[in-house]
Amino acid sequence: MSLKADEVLAIARLARLSVADAEVGEHAAKLGSILEMIDQLQAADTAGIEPMAHPLSQGQRLRDDVATETDRRDDYQRNAPAVHDGLYLVPRVIE
Amino acid sequence: MSGAGAWHECTLAELARGVRDGAYTSVALTEYLLARVDALDPVLNSFVTVDAERALAAARAADARRGTAAAGPLNGVPIAHKDIFCTDGLRTTCGSRMLADFVPPYDAAAVERLAAAGCVTLGKTNMDEFAMGSSNETSWFGPVKNPWDTSRVPGGSSGGSAAAVAARLVPAATGTDTGGSIRQPAALTGTTGLKPTYGRVSRWGMIAFASSLDQAGTLTRTAEDAALMLAAMAGLDPRDSTSVDAPVPDYVAALAYADVRGLRLGVPGAFFDQHLDAGIGRLAREAIAVLESGGAKIVEVELPNLHLAIPVYYVVAPAEASSNLSRFDGVRFGHRAAGAKDLLDLYERSRSEGFGDEVKRRIMTGTYVLSAGYFDAYYLKAQQVRALIARDFERAFEQADLIVGPTAPTPAFALGAKTDDPVTMYLNDIYTVGAPLAGLPAISVPCGLHEDLPAGLQLIGPHFSEDRLLAAAHWFQQRTDWHRQAPALAAEAG
Numbered sequence: 001m002s003l004k005a006d007e008v009l010a011i012a013r014l015a016r017l018s019v020a021d022a023e024v025g026e027h028a029a030k031l032g033s034i035l036e037m038i039d040q041l042q043a044a045d046t047a048g049i050e051p052m053a054h055p056l057s058q059g060q061r062l063r064d065d066v067a068t069e070t071d072r073r074d075d076y077q078r079n080a081p082a083v084h085d086g087l088y089l090v091p092r093v094i095e
Numbered sequence: 096m097s098g099a100g101a102w103h104e105c106t107l108a109e110l111a112r113g114v115r116d117g118a119y120t121s122v123a124l125t126e127y128l129l130a131r132v133d134a135l136d137p138v139l140n141s142f143v144t145v146d147a148e149r150a151l152a153a154a155r156a157a158d159a160r161r162g163t164a165a166a167g168p169l170n171g172v173p174i175a176h177k178d179i180f181c182t183d184g185l186r187t188t189c190g191s192r193m194l195a196d197f198v199p200p201y202d203a204a205a206v207e208r209l210a211a212a213g214c215v216t217l218g219k220t221n222m223d224e225f226a227m228g229s230s231n232e233t234s235w236f237g238p239v240k241n242p243w244d245t246s247r248v249p250g251g252s253s254g255g256s257a258a259a260v261a262a263r264l265v266p267a268a269t270g271t272d273t274g275g276s277i278r279q280p281a282a283l284t285g286t287t288g289l290k291p292t293y294g295r296v297s298r299w300g301m302i303a304f305a306s307s308l309d310q311a312g313t314l315t316r317t318a319e320d321a322a323l324m325l326a327a328m329a330g331l332d333p334r335d336s337t338s339v340d341a342p343v344p345d346y347v348a349a350l351a352y353a354d355v356r357g358l359r360l361g362v363p364g365a366f367f368d369q370h371l372d373a374g375i376g377r378l379a380r381e382a383i384a385v386l387e388s389g390g391a392k393i394v395e396v397e398l399p400n401l402h403l404a405i406p407v408y409y410v411v412a413p414a415e416a417s418s419n420l421s422r423f424d425g426v427r428f429g430h431r432a433a434g435a436k437d438l439l440d441l442y443e444r445s446r447s448e449g450f451g452d453e454v455k456r457r458i459m460t461g462t463y464v465l466s467a468g469y470f471d472a473y474y475l476k477a478q479q480v481r482a483l484i485a486r487d488f489e490r491a492f493e494q495a496d497l498i499v500g501p502t503a504p505t506p507a508f509a510l511g512a513k514t515d516d517p518v519t520m521y522l523n524d525i526y527t528v529g530a531p532l533a534g535l536p537a538i539s540v541p542c543g544l545h546e547d548l549p550a551g552l553q554l555i556g557p558h559f560s561e562d563r564l565l566a567a568a569h570w571f572q573q574r575t576d577w578h579r580q581a582p583a584l585a586a587e588a589g
Contacts, residue, residue: 008459015417015462016424017455018443027459030517034460037518038473040406044480051478052485054307055293055534056558061336075200081431088426091437 002032102127103263103585107172107320110266111213114171117161121171125154125215128173132217132264134588138245141258143178143236144186145218153215160213169327170213175268177256178219179226180206180311181300189302190222190234190252193429193449203300204332205269205311212327217265221255224451225420226276226304228252229523232514233453240510241284242582243548247507250280250523256314257284263585267315267324271301273308274408275503275527278539281314282502282551285541285580287568289313289321292558293534294339296325297332305415306337308408308531316578318540318568322346325561341559349562353570356390361495365401366526366553372505375550378543379501382552385574386499386567396491396498400483404528405521407484410464410477411532416454417461423449456517485533492557497567501526502539502551526553536561540568541577549580 003011005024008031012019019027073086082089102124105113114121129147136142150173157171181187181199188194202210210216223233231239231254241249242262249258253270257280260268270277272290281288289312296311303309313324326346332338362383367376387393425431425445432448435441450458464473491498504525513520530537535555542552552571556564572578 011459011463011466014466015455015458016421016439016442016446017450017458018447027456030456031459031463033516033518034409034456035463037521038406038410038464038477041403041410041476041480042472044400044403044476044483046476046479046483049479049482051475052482053478055485055532056339058294058337058339061333061340063333072200076427078200079197079428081425081429090426091435091441093438 003028107266110172111169121154121157125173131588139240141239141255142218143221150217167213173215173217175217175220175265177270179302190224192235204297205328223252226252241507242584250283252276254280260286260314270314273305275524277312278527279503281539283507285549287315288539290537292536294337296328297335297338299334303419305412318565322565344562349566350569353566355570358391359394359495360391361396361491361498363396363398365398366500370504374545378550382542394494398487403480407477407480408528410473413457413461414465417458488533498555502553506548530555538564538568
C-alpha cells in the first residue's frame with residue numbers, strides 16, 4: 001500500500017510536523033511499507049475478543065484529593081525557551 | 096583483588112564487596128573507570144554525557160559513608176544511566192536534538208533508588224532517539240559502535256548502556272525496554288539484559304515512549320548483578336500510577352538455591368522460524384541443551400499468534416508515542432525554532448527541527464492509526480490481537496515454567512545495513528516484542544559466539560517471576576563462561 005502526497009501532508013499536519021516538499025516522497029514510501037506490514041493484522045480472527053489496554057488488567061490506583069506538589073515553577077521554567085515574569089512566551093495569538 | 100589493573104574485569108557484586116571491605120576506595124575506582132571511558136569511548140560513543148566532577152563528589156560521599164548505616168548494598172560502585180532517565184542537574188537528552196540542552200530539575204525514581212543503594216553515576220549513555228530504534232543509529236549524538244566489532248551496531252535502543260557494559264567501562268547500567276530495547280542490545284554485545292514485569296520498576300522521571308509497554312531494567316555482565324540492581328530498583332512508587340503494589344522478593348537470595356532440576360522449559364516453534372540465522376539458532380539450541388543436562392524438562396508450547404507481534408507493536412507503540420511526544424511543543428521545554436510567525440508555525444518547525452526521521456515516522460504512523468476512520472481497523476484490531484498474544488503466553492505458562500529461545504534473530508549487523516528500510520530494521524525485535532506486549536519479564540544471557548559475535552539466549556517468565564528468571568540465568572552462568580568473554584577492545588586501555 002502506498003500513501004498519496006496529500007495524505008502524508010494531512011498526517012503531518014495532524015501531528016504538528018512540517019514536511020518539506022522534497023521529503024514527501026520518501027515519507028510516503030516508508031510509511032506505506034510500514035502500513036503494509038501492519039496490514040497483516042487484518043487476517044487475524046478477533047471476533048468477540050476484548051481489546052487489551054493494560055498488560056496487567058490493573059485498575060487505576062486512587063489517592064486522596066490533596067495537593068502534594070510544592071511550587072517549583074522557577075525550577076521548571078529554567079528549561080523553557082522563553083519566559084517572562086513566570087509566564088511562557090509564545091508568538092502573538094490574538095491580533 | 097591485587098592492583099588496579101583488573102577492576103574493570105570485576106562484577107558489580109565484586110566491586111561492591113571491595114569498596115565495603117575497604118580493599119579500595121570509591122574515588123580510586125571512579126577515577127579508574129573515568130580513565131577507561133576517556134581512553135575507549137571516543138571510539139565507541141557509548142556515553143552522551145560524562146560528569147567526572149559530579150561522579151567524584153558522589154564517590155567521596157560514598158567513601159565517607161563506608162562502614163556506617165547509611166552505606167547501601169551498592170555503596171560506591173560507579174554505574175551509568177541510559178539518557179532517558181532524568182538526572183537532577185545533569186543534562187538528559189533522550190538521544191534527541193529536542194532535548195539536547197534539557198537539564199531536569201529532579202531525579203527519576205530508578206536513579207533515586209540506585210543512588211540510595213549507594214551507586215555513583217558516572218554518566219549518561221547514548222541511545223536511539225526517544226528509544227525508537229534497534230541499532231542505536233537514530234541518536235542525534237551519533238551511532239554507538241559495538242565493542243566486539245566497531246564496524247557493527249550494538250543493537251538498541253539501550254545500545255550505549257550495552258556497549259559500555261560490554262567494553263567494561265561500567266559494571267552495570269540502566270536501560271529501558273519497550274519492544275526489546277534491553278534484551279536485543281544485550282544479545283548483540285554479550286551482556287545480560289533484564290526487562291522486569293510491567294510496573295515492577297517505577298517509571299517516574301523516565302521519558303515516556305509507549306506507556307502500556309515501557310519498563311525500566313538493567314544491563315550487567317551477570318545475572319547476579321542484575322539481581323542486585325533490580326533489588327535496588329523494584330517496588331511501589333505512588334508517583335507512577337502503573338507502578339505495582341506487589342511484594343518484592345529477595346532476588347539475591349533466590350540465586351543461592353538456583354537449580355533447574357524439574358524446571359519445565361517451553362520451546363516455541365515460533366522462536367525458530369525462517370528469520371532466524373542458522374548459527375544463532377544452533378547456539379540457542381546448545382544453550383537449551385545445557386539447561387536440559389541440568390535436569391530441566393523441555394516441553395513443546397505453541398504461540399500461534401506471535402508472528403503478529405511486530406505488526407501489533409508497530410500500531411500500539413507509535414500510537415502511544417504520537418500522544419506522549421505531543422508534549423514537545425517548543426514552549427515549555429525542549430528545542431524551539433527561531434523566528435516562528437505564529438503558534439502553529441512554532442509547533443511544526445520546533446518539532447520538525449527537534450525530531451529525527453525515525454521519530455517523525457513513528458509519530459506519523461501513530462497519528463495515522465489513531466485518526467478518524469482508521470481507529471477501529473488499526474488500533475482496536477491491534478489491541479485485540481495483543482489480547483490473543485497475551486492469552487497464548489498464559490496458556491503456554493500452564494505447560495511451562497519459563498519459555499526459552501534466541502533473543503535476536505541475527506548477530507550484530509553492520510552500521511548502515513538496515514537504516515534505509517524501517518520494516519527490515521523492525522524485524523530485529525521479532526522474538527523480543529512478545530514479552531512487553533503481554534507485560535512479561537524476560538532476560539537475555541550470553542550463550543555463545545558466532546563468527547566472533549555474541550549471541551543471546553532469552554528466557555521469558557510469567558508476571559513477577561523475576562526471581563525464577565534470575566535463578567535460571569544464574570544457574571546457566573555457573574556452568575558456562577560466555578558472560579565472561581570480553582571483546583578484545585576491552586583489554587586495550589590499561
